[in-house]
Amino acid sequence: MxxxxxxxxxxxxxxxxxxxxxxxxxxxxxxxxxxxxxxxxxxxxxxxxxxxxxxxxxxxxxxxxxxxxxxxxxxxxxxxxxxxxxxxxxxxGAGAIDHDFPADVKLGNGGDGYSASLCLEGSLDPKSVKGLCDRDINFRAQKGEVVKKAGGIGMILANGVFDGEGLVADSHVLPATSVGD
Incomplete structure (x- = not known):
């Protein structure tokens, strides 16, 4: 400097x-x-x-x-x-260094609707906040706010086919991890 x-x-x-x-x-x-x-x-x-x-x-x-x-x-x-x-x-562009930050994630089965899969405002049922959020439409950090408002304590953000293994350093309001497609 x-x-x-x-x-x-x-x-x-x-x-x-x-x-x-x-x-x-x-x-x-x-x-x-x-x-x-x-x-x-x-x-x-x-x-x-x-x-x-x-x-x-x-x-x-x-x-x-x-x-x-x-x-x-x-x-x-x-x-x-x-x-x-x-x-x-x-x-x-990003370097070629492999930035791997492993985290254990345990998923159950069951599915919510399309809006809930994107973690859109008002789409999550506070009684059963579960599953993961898909990247699309709304901002990544905003998805975490929706999850937190619904009572969630963490979030899994799933990359789509066009996101590849992209990992973006977002400032989330709760613990969050990103997974590839």
């Missing part, structure tokens, strides 16, 4: 998502504040550069000699799962 380095953080994501207007405003603020480096860990889907707020903001920042580094995303394996691919952005 550079001895005189300072850190500035700009919030662009909220409970409802990460909005293009907030991403662009953060890039503009960072450039105005005189930063030398922008490191961004927000991704999305691959779209043309002229529709990609991160690509647009990064282009403006690089035009002011600001180095921009962005995450490659949390998708995959599969085609078109790497995000932040504009040539003026240094895109950083």
């Amino acid at each position: 550079a001895p005189k380095a300072r850190l500035a953080a700009y919030k662009v994501c909220w409970n409802a998502g990460c909005f293009d207007s907030d991403i662009l405003a953060a890039f503009d603020s960072a450039v105005s504040d005189g930063v030398d480096v922008i490191s961004l860990t927000v991704g999305g889907v691959v779209v043309p550069y002229y529709l990609d707020a991160i690509a647009i903001g990064a282009y403006g920042a690089s035009d002011h000699y600001v180095f921009v580094s962005a995450s490659a995303g949390n998708g995959g394996p599969g085609g078109l799962t790497v995000t932040n691919i504009a040539p003026w952005v240094t895109t950083v």
